Amino acid sequence: MISTRDTNSPPLARYGKKRDFSRTPEPSARTSDTSYGTGSLRFVIQKHWASRLHYDFRLEFDGVLLSWAVPKGPSYDPGKKQMAVHVEDHPVDYAAFEGTIPPKQYGAGTVIVWDRGTWEPVGDVARWMETGKLVFRLHGEKLAGLWELVRISKAGDKQDQWMLFKKRDEWARPLAEYDVIKALPDSVIANPLGLIEVREPRAARRSRAAESEIDLSAAIRAPLPAKLEPQLATLADSLPAVGDWITETKLDGYRLLARIDKKRVKMFTRNGHDWTAKFATLAAELLELPLSSAWIDGEIVVLKDGIPSFSALQDAIDGAKNQEIIFFLFDLMYIDGDDLRKVPLWARRARLAQLLEDSGEHLLFSQNFDAPPAQVFQAAAGLGLEGLMLKRRDALYESGRTQTWLKAKTRLRQELVICGMTARGGNDGEVGSLLLGYYVGSKLHDAGSVGTGWNSKTARDLWHRLAPLEVDATPFDTRVKKPGRWSRRAAGSERWVQPTLVAEVEFAEWTAEGVVRQASFIGLRLDKTARSVVREGGKTQAPEPPPQPKITHPERVIDSSASITKADLVRYYASVAERMLPHLKDRPVALVRAPDGVAGNLFFQKHAERTAMPGLTAHSRDLWPKHPPLLTVDTAEALLSAAQMNTVEFHTWNSVVRRLDAPDRVIFDLDPGEGVKWNHVQEAAMLVRTLLFELGIKAWLKTSGGKGLHVVVPLAPRMDYAKVKAFSQSFVRHLAKTIPERFSAVSGPSNRIGKIFVDYLRNGKGQTTASAFSARARPGMGVSMPVAWEQLSDLKSGAQWNVQTAREYLSFQSTDPWMEFWSTGHSLAAAIKRLP
Numbered sequence: 001m002i003s004t005r006d007t008n009s010p011p012l013a014r015y016g017k018k019r020d021f022s023r024t025p026e027p028s029a030r031t032s033d034t035s036y037g038t039g040s041l042r043f044v045i046q047k048h049w050a051s052r053l054h055y056d057f058r059l060e061f062d063g064v065l066l067s068w069a070v071p072k073g074p075s076y077d078p079g080k081k082q083m084a085v086h087v088e089d090h091p092v093d094y095a096a097f098e099g100t101i102p103p104k105q106y107g108a109g110t111v112i113v114w115d116r117g118t119w120e121p122v123g124d125v126a127r128w129m130e131t132g133k134l135v136f137r138l139h140g141e142k143l144a145g146l147w148e149l150v151r152i153s154k155a156g157d158k159q160d161q162w163m164l165f166k167k168r169d170e171w172a173r174p175l176a177e178y179d180v181i182k183a184l185p186d187s188v189i190a191n192p193l194g195l196i197e198v199r200e201p202r203a204a205r206r207s208r209a210a211e212s213e214i215d216l217s218a219a220i221r222a223p224l225p226a227k228l229e230p231q232l233a234t235l236a237d238s239l240p241a242v243g244d245w246i247t248e249t250k251l252d253g254y255r256l257l258a259r260i261d262k263k264r265v266k267m268f269t270r271n272g273h274d275w276t277a278k279f280a281t282l283a284a285e286l287l288e289l290p291l292s293s294a295w296i297d298g299e300i301v302v303l304k305d306g307i308p309s310f311s312a313l314q315d316a317i318d319g320a321k322n323q324e325i326i327f328f329l330f331d332l333m334y335i336d337g338d339d340l341r342k343v344p345l346w347a348r349r350a351r352l353a354q355l356l357e358d359s360g361e362h363l364l365f366s367q368n369f370d371a372p373p374a375q376v377f378q379a380a381a382g383l384g385l386e387g388l389m390l391k392r393r394d395a396l397y398e399s400g401r402t403q404t405w406l407k408a409k410t411r412l413r414q415e416l417v418i419c420g421m422t423a424r425g426g427n428d429g430e431v432g433s434l435l436l437g438y439y440v441g442s443k444l445h446d447a448g449s450v451g452t453g454w455n456s457k458t459a460r461d462l463w464h465r466l467a468p469l470e471v472d473a474t475p476f477d478t479r480v481k482k483p484g485r486w487s488r489r490a491a492g493s494e495r496w497v498q499p500t501l502v503a504e505v506e507f508a509e510w511t512a513e514g515v516v517r518q519a520s521f522i523g524l525r526l527d528k529t530a531r532s533v534v535r536e537g538g539k540t541q542a543p544e545p546p547p548q549p550k551i552t553h554p555e556r557v558i559d560s561s562a563s564i565t566k567a568d569l570v571r572y573y574a575s576v577a578e579r580m581l582p583h584l585k586d587r588p589v590a591l592v593r594a595p596d597g598v599a600g601n602l603f604f605q606k607h608a609e610r611t612a613m614p615g616l617t618a619h620s621r622d623l624w625p626k627h628p629p630l631l632t633v634d635t636a637e638a639l640l641s642a643a644q645m646n647t648v649e650f651h652t653w654n655s656v657v658r659r660l661d662a663p664d665r666v667i668f669d670l671d672p673g674e675g676v677k678w679n680h681v682q683e684a685a686m687l688v689r690t691l692l693f694e695l696g697i698k699a700w701l702k703t704s705g706g707k708g709l710h711v712v713v714p715l716a717p718r719m720d721y722a723k724v725k726a727f728s729q730s731f732v733r734h735l736a737k738t739i740p741e742r743f744s745a746v747s748g749p750s751n752r753i754g755k756i757f758v759d760y761l762r763n764g765k766g767q768t769t770a771s772a773f774s775a776r777a778r779p780g781m782g783v784s785m786p787v788a789w790e791q792l793s794d795l796k797s798g799a800q801w802n803v804q805t806a807r808e809y810l811s812f813q814s815t816d817p818w819m820e821f822w823s824t825g826h827s828l829a830a831a832i833k834r835l836p
Contacts, residue, residue, distance in 0.1 A: 010029075011062075011063065011064050011089055012029035012030065012064060012088075012089055012090075012091055013029075014088040014089070015029050015088045015089060015090055015091065016028070016029030018088070018106040019105070019106055020105065023102055023105055024101050024102060024105045024106075025097075025099045025100075025101070026094065026097060026099075026101065027091050027093035027094050027097060028091070028093075029091055030091055030093070040118045041059070041060045041061060041118060041119055041120070041121075042060045042092075042095055042116065042117070042118055042119070043057075043058060043059050043060065043116065043117060043118065043119040043138060043140065044058050044065070044094075044095040044113060044115070044116040045057050045058070045073075045074070045113075045114045045115040045116070045140075045142075045143070046058070046097070046098075046111050046112065046113055046114060047073075047111070047112050047113075047114040047185075047187075047811070047812075048069075048107065048109060048110075048111050049109045049110045049111075049808075049812060050101075050107050050108060050109035051108075051109070052071070053808060054069050054070060054071045054072075054073075055069075055070045055071075055072075055073040055074070055114065056068070056069055056070070056087075056111075057069075057070050057074070057084060057164065058090060058094065058095065059119055059136070060092055060095070060119075061121075061125050062125075062126075063092065064089040064090065064091065064092065065089060065090040065091065065092055065094055065095060066086075066089060066129070067086070067087050067088065067089060067090050068084040068085060068086050068087065068149070068162060068164065069084070069085045069087055070082050070083065070084045070085075070164055071083055072181075073114075073181045074143060074147075074164060074166070074180065074181070075165075075166065075175055075179070075180065075181070076166050076171060076172055076173040076175075076178055076180055077166065077172070077173065077174050077175040078165060078166045078167065078168045078172050079174075079175075080165065080166075080175055081163045081164070081165040082163065082164045082165065083161065083162075083163065083164075084149060084161070084162040084163060084164040085159050085160065085161055085162070086151075086159075086160035086161070086162055095113075095116065096113070097111060097113075098111055098112050098113050098187065099111060110812050112186075112187040112811070112812060113187055113188065114142070114185075114186075114187065114188070115140045115141055115142040115143055115188060116140060116141065116188070117138060117139045117140030117141060117143075118139045118140075119136050119137065119138050119139065120136060120137045120139075121134070121135075121136045122135040122136060122137065122146075123135065132150065132151030132162070133148070133149070133150050133151070134148065134149040134150075135147075135148050135167070136148075136149075141188045142180055142184050142188065143180070144171050145166065145167070145169045145170065145171030145172070146166075146167035146169050146171075147164065147165070147166055147167060148164075148165055148167055149162050149163070149164050150162060150163050150165075176554070179571075182571055182575065182807065183575075185575070185807050185808060185810075185811040186244065186811045187811070214347050214350045214351050214354075215343075215344070215347050215815075216338065216340065216343050216347055216351065218342045218343045218344070218820070219338040219339060219340050219342070219343055220338070220339045220342065221337055221338060221339075222334075222337070222338075222339040223337075224259075224261055224293045224295075224334060224337075225295065225334065225339075227272070228257060228259070228295050228333060228334075228399070229272075229399035229400065230255060230257055230270050230297060230399065231297075231331075231397055231398055231399060231400070231402060231405055232270075232400060232401040232402065232405070233389060233391075233401070233402070233405035233406055233407040234401055234402065234403055234405070234406055234407070235406075235407055235409065235536050235537050236390065236406040236407065236408045237537055239373045239374055239377055239390070239408055240373065240390065240406070240578070244392065244393040244394070245373060245390045245391065245392060245393065245406075246345060246346065246349070246368045246390070246391045246392075246393050247368055247369045247373050247376050247388055247389070247390055248330060248366050248367070248368050248369070248388065248389045248390075248391070249308075249366070249367075249380065249385060249388065249389070250380075250385065250386045250387040250388050250389050250407055250408070250409070251299040251301050251308050251328055251366070251386075252301060252307075252308035252309065252310045252313075252385075252386050253299045253300050253301035253302075253308055253310065253313050253328075254269065254299065254300050254313065254317075254527050255269065255270045255297075255298075255299050255527065256268065256269060256275065256298060256299065256300055256327065257270075257295060257296070257297050257298075258282075258286055258294070258295070258296045258297075258298070258327075258329075259294075259295055260286055260287070260289070260291065260292075260293055260294045260295075260296070261293050262292055262293065263287060265283040265286045265287055267279060267282065267283065269527035270527055270528070271527060271528065271529055271532075273527065278317060278318070278322075279300070279322070279325065279327075281322070281323060281325075281360075281362055282300070282325065282327050282362055282363070284360075285327075285359060285360030285361075285362055285363050286327075286363065288359070288360060289355050289356075289359060289363075290355060290358075291335055291336055291355065292336055293334070293335070293336055293337070294332065294334055294335045294336070295332075295333040295334040296329050296331070296332055296333070296352070297329070297330060297331035297332075297333060298327050298328050298329035298330055298331075298366070299327075299328050299330070299366075300313065300325050300326065300327050300328075301313055301325070301326055301328060302315075302316050302324050302325055302326070303324075303326060307385060308385075308386075310504060310522050310523050311522065311523050312324075313325065313523075314523045314524065323362075325362065326362055326363075326364055327362055327363050327364070328364050328365075328366040329352060329356065329363060329364070329365060329366060330349070330352075330365075330366035330389075331345070331348055331349065331352065331397060332348045332349070332351055332352040332355070333348070333397050335351070335355075340397070341396060341397040341398070342396050342397075342820060342823070343396075344393065344394045344395070344396075344815055344819065345391055345392065345393060345394065345395045345396075345397070346393045346394070346815075348397070349368070352365065353365050373388065373390055373408070376388060377408060377410065380410055381410040381411075385410060386409065386410065386411070386413060387407060387408045387409040387410045387411075388407070388408045388410075389405065389406070389407055389408075390405070390406040390407075390408060391404065391405045391406070392404040392405075393815075394815050394816045394819050396819065396820075396823060398823075411506060412506065412507050412508065412509060412510075413504065413505065413506040413507070413522070414504075414505065414535075414536045415502045415503065415504055415505075415525050415528055415533050416436040416437065416438055416447050416502070416503055416505050416516070416533060417436065417437045417438060417439070417444065417447075417499045417501075417502060417503075417530045417533050418434050418435070418436065418466065418497065418499070418501045418502065418503050419435050419436060419437040419444065419446075419474070419475050419476060419496065419497065419499050420434070420435035420474070420475075420494050420495055420496040420497055421433065421434055421435060421462070421463070421466050421494075421495050421497065422435075422493045422494060422495065423463075423493070423495070424459060426493070428463070428467075429460060429463055430456065430459035430460050430463055431454075431459045431462040431463050431466065432451060432459075433449045433450060433451035434449060434450050434451075434462070434503060434521065435448075435449050435494060435496075436448055436449060436450060436503065436505065436516065436519075437475070437476060437499060437533075438533050438534055438535045439530075439531060439533055439534055440534070440535070442477075443477035443478060444475055444476050444477045444478075444499060445476065445477070445478050445514065445535075446476050446478065446479075446480045446514075446515065447514070447515055447516055447535070448511075448515030448516045448517070448519065449515075449519070450503070450505050450507075450516070450519035450520065450521050451519075452519075452520050452521065453505075453506075453519075453520040453521030453522060454521050458521075462524075465501065465524075466497050466501070469497040469498040469500060469501070470495055470496065470497050471496050471497060471498055472496070473496060474494075474496050475496060475497075475498065475499045499530050500530050501524060501530070502524065502525040502526075502528045502529070502530055502533055503521060503522075503523070503524055503525065504521075504522040504523050504524070504525050505519050505520065505521060505522060506519070506520050506522055507519040507520070510535075514535070551566060551567050551570050551571075551644065552644065553566055554566055554567035554570075555567070556597075557597060558594060558597045558598060558646075558648070558781070559597065559598050559599075559779060559780070559781050560597070560599065561779040561780060562779070562780050562781060562802065562804065564781050564802075564803060564804060566646070568803055568804060569643055569648065569775060569781075569803055570640060570643045570644060572775065572783075572803040572804075572806065572807060573639050573640060573643045573775075574636070574640055575807045576773045576806070576807065576810065577636040577639050577640070578636075579772075579773060579810070579816075580639065580650075580771065580772065580773035580774075581633075581634070581635070581636065581639065582822065583652065583771045583772040583773065584632070584633045584634070584639070584650060584652060584771055585632070585633075585634045586632055586634065586656040586657050586658065587632060587652040587653050587655070587656055587657070587771075588606075588619075588624075588630040588631065588632060588652070588653040588655075588657065588660075588768075589606075589631050589632055589633050589650055589651065589652050589653075589768070589771075590604050590605070590606045590651040590652075590768045591604065591605045591606075591631075591642055591647045591649065591650060591651075592604055592647065592648055592649035592650075592651070592777050593605055593645065593646050593647050593648070594646055594648045594777050595646045598648065598777045598778055598779060598781065599779070602648075602777050605631075605647075606628075606630070606631070607627070607628035607629055607630065607631060613638070613641045613642050613644075613645050613647075614637070614638075614641045615635055615637035615638035615639075615640075615641040616631050616632070616633060616638045616641065616642065617631065617632045617633075617634055617638070618630075618631055619631070619632065619657055623657060623660060624660065624766075630657065632657060633650065648775050648776070648777040648781070649770055649774050649775060649776060649777050650770070650771045650774045651768035651769060651770050651771065651774070652768055652769065652771045653766070653767075653768055654666065654667065654721075654724070654762075654763060654767075654769075655717065655721075659717045661720050661721065661765070662717035662718065662719065662720060663715060663717065663719070663720075663721055663724050663763065664714065664715050664716070664717040664825065665712055665713060665714050665715055666712075666713045666715060666724055666727070666728050666763050666828075667710055667711070667712050667713075667762050667763060667769050668688055668699075668710070668711040668712075668713075668728065668731075668732070668758050668759070668760065669704065669708065669710055669758070669759035669762050669769060670684050670685055670688070670704075670708040670709045670710070670711065670756050670758055670759075671707065671708045671752070671756065671757045671758075671759050672707050672708055672752075672756050673744070673749065673751075673752030673753050673754060673755050673756065673757060674749065674752075674753050674754070675753060675754045676754060676755065676756055678796070678797060680742065680756065681707075681708060681709060681756060681798070682709075682792055682793065682795065683742070684709075684742060684743065684756045684758075685701060685709045685711060685792060686789075686792065687735070687739065687742070688711045688735065688758065689701070689711060689789065691731070691734075691735065692711070692713065692731075695830075695831040695834055695835060696826075696830055696831060696834070697713055697826050697828075697831055698713070698824060698826070699711050699712060699713045700712045700713075700714075700786070700817075700818050700821050701786070701787055701788070701789055701791075701792060702772055702784055702785055702786045702787060702818075703782070703783075703784055703785045703787065703795065703797075703798045703799065703800060703801070704770060704776075704782075704784055704798045704799075705770060705774065705775065705776035705782040705783045705784040705785070705798065705799055706770075706776050706778060706782060706798050706799055707797075707798050707799075708756075708798045709795075709798055710769065710770075710784065712821075713826060714821055714822075714824045714825055714826060715825055715826055715827075715828065716825035716826065716827050717825075718827060719828060721763070721764055721765035722765075723828070723832075724763055724828065725760065725761075725763040725764045727828050727831065727832055727835070728760035728763045729745075729760045730832075730835055731760070731835060732745045732758045732760045733745045734835060734836055735758060736758075741755075742755060742756060743755060743756055743757075743758060744756065744757045744758075745757075745758070745760075747759070747761065770784045771784065772784055772785070772786050772818075773785070773786075773806075775802070775803050776799070780799055780802055781802045781803050781804075782797075782798065782799025782800070782801065782802050783799075783801050783802060783803060783806045785800070785801050785806060785809075786816075786817055786818045787817055788817035791817075
């Protein structure tokens with residue numbers, strides 16, 4: 001029998017011998033006598049980009065992880081038998097390892113956890129390892145069902161080679177229908193805790209925080225802001241199917257922002273009201289945190305049977321149960337002279353978690369869950385929670401409502417304005433029902449009524465609050481809906497009040513008339529103004545698994561030089577749609593279509609007159625008179641529709657349709673001529689960046705997908721195309737005059753032999769440049785990839801990634817190198833004056 005374990009040596013001797021633990025972050029060589037949960041065995045699949053990409057498949061058994069290297073990764077297709085090389089056992093702690101193994105160390109490269117869960121062996125593991133046939137069932141985030149490992153090596157072979165394949169069961173799927181490697185390429189780490197934060201032992205929390213590297217390099221030194229408006233979430237119609245999101249419980253409480261200035265604490269509601277006096281205990285515990293100044297965001301709740309209870313919170317705020325209030329903290333915007341609002345969310349939260357390691361018992365960190373949002377959403381609904389908060393992992397902190405924070409509701413619930421009431425039993429003193437409304441613009445609309453959800457004490461309290469606000473006429477600006485079979489109001493019994501108080505209401509649905517059905521009162525919202533109340537959408541829909549795009553003629557070869565098919569191209573665009581759409585949305589687009597492949601005839605399509613593509617937006621001719629309608633690609637449906645119609649390249653304008661004549665970016669396309677070495681292109685990009693920096697301008701970098709690089713500057717859209725193009729032309733001429741041996745300001749192949757032409761012509765009206773993430777219609781089908789300037793020296797070409805390799809690369813990137821691009825907008829006025 002071939003084995004990787006020496007029975008005369010300790011179980012992890014080979015593992016330890018191969019590694020220098022003073023240099024590698026990998027766990028040390030020690031066995032474990034504990035299993036993952038009661039009687040459970042864990043498995044993990046780690047995606048490992050070493051000298052080449054492969055997948056490390058590991059099964060917990062006998063205190064170690066039995067390990068196989070699977071070059072092509074697993075497949076749900078039983079017909080795809082994948083090579084699996086049995087390697088040395090790994091420590092059980094390795095199941096949680098993600099990180100980068102340094103150069104010159106064994107296995108140097110980046111490791112992420114691609115899947116994890118538990119496994120059940122079918123039969124005796126030790127005996128099956130001896131005989132070379134292991135059947136087992138997986139319960140993972142991505143893999144499930146029956147699988148088999150079979151040894152194919154013979155005695156004396158150099159490697160212990162096995163085959164990994166899917167057994168035929170209800171989980172099996174043909175590869176042409178579903179490729180799990182391409183469909184789900186990113187890291188996933190399962191969270192075994194419940195949905196409400198459970199405090200880990202402080203020593204464990206301290207150890208984890210110390211091991212993590214928190215990148216606060218984007219922080220800005222600044223004085224403590226006197227005021228700070230909170231970031232607000234947008235209601236999601238459906239859960240995001242792609243992207244890197246932090247998932248938290250949607251807490252059923254009051255939003256509070258804490259401002260700490262030395263020995264003084266202030267706590268403000270979302271509308272800026274000072275509620276510090278209500279929460280002396282919380283203020284005292286905030287002062288004990290290891291900091292001198294800060295802004296911290298969070299929500300106060302009262303837990304009832306482990307679940308936040310809004311009614312219990314209202315009882316506690318002004319009552320004797322004030323000590324039951326918990327302050328869940330979820331964001332850190334400022335600390336000790338550093339403004340963190342431009343720091344990625346994950347890093348802000350990691351720093352906050354450190355601060356709360358030894359905090360008082362009333363301050364808790366709002367835990368996030370690394371399981372897929374759909375899975376957490378279903379669990380939240382089952383527990384009766386209000387919903388989830390989903391936040392982009394790399395999001396900045398931006399005051400006001402944003403798309404980088406989403407709220408997902410498991411049931412219909414929102415704030416409504418109290419516009420009137422009826423008396424219980426027709427007698428004054430207790431409220432029988434509340435008459436509700438919401439604003440559309442400046443007009444107050446009828447929303448129906450609510451007559452349940454309170455006891456006698458609350459009914460009396462509501463009466464005493466509302467009676468002084470009574471007015472003679474209805475406050476609605478539109479006709480009141482006729483009482484229907486769901487309404488609690490009795491004709492003529494309405495008593496109208498000034499629309500100043502806000503109620504939180506849960507209900508079954510919105511009727512066709514625009515009123516709530518089967519409503520139940522949750523409580524008053526004293527932290528929200530009536531004027532801010534608008535009708536929200538429905539509850540969030542838990543998504544089906546992301547569908548694979550339907551592809552006609554998927555086998556058609558687009559690039560024979562790299563064996564790239566139409567299926568490869570469409571699936572690539574499906575996988576990067578979320579990242580690519582911000583670069584496409586609202587920008588007029590020119591499409592390069594290749595119906596006969598990249599070696600055949602190519603043609604540009606800029607307008608809607610050619611073959612229609614479902615989902616693309618065709619704009620009015622008035623937008624650009626004397627030209628056919630402009631097209632924009634605004635949705636994933638439009639992107640995939642274009643790819644289905646053989647679109648390879650997406651080129652965009654430097655302006656958006658709503659401000660078509662005012663470009664919001666300027667692009668310098670570094671196009672190397674014949675004989676230019678790649679290191680000269682890299683040097684040229686750095687020189688362009690340096691000169692722009694001297695003019696007070698910050699630039700971003702992306703590969704072109706072809707021979708060169710693109711340097712992109714975001715602009716405040718204040719100048720027209722003529723002025724922006726004139727600036728770019730002057731800039732390029734100055735560059736060519738200063739370093740003539742490297743640069744040319746004149747287009748044409750003969751003018752740039754051995755030189756780099758910095759193409760400023762892209763900055764004219766109607767001119768376009770290949771979008772970020774666009775594939776290129778040339779052999780190899782490189783893609784235009786946004787990169788950090790720190791990556792420039794490591795780039796090997798402008799086509800370093802193509803449609804077959806780009807998504808794998810992106811699965812290892814935890815942050816967006818262009819994150820700040822969207823919030824930056826330079827003015828060129830000063831730069832124009834300073835340019836020689």
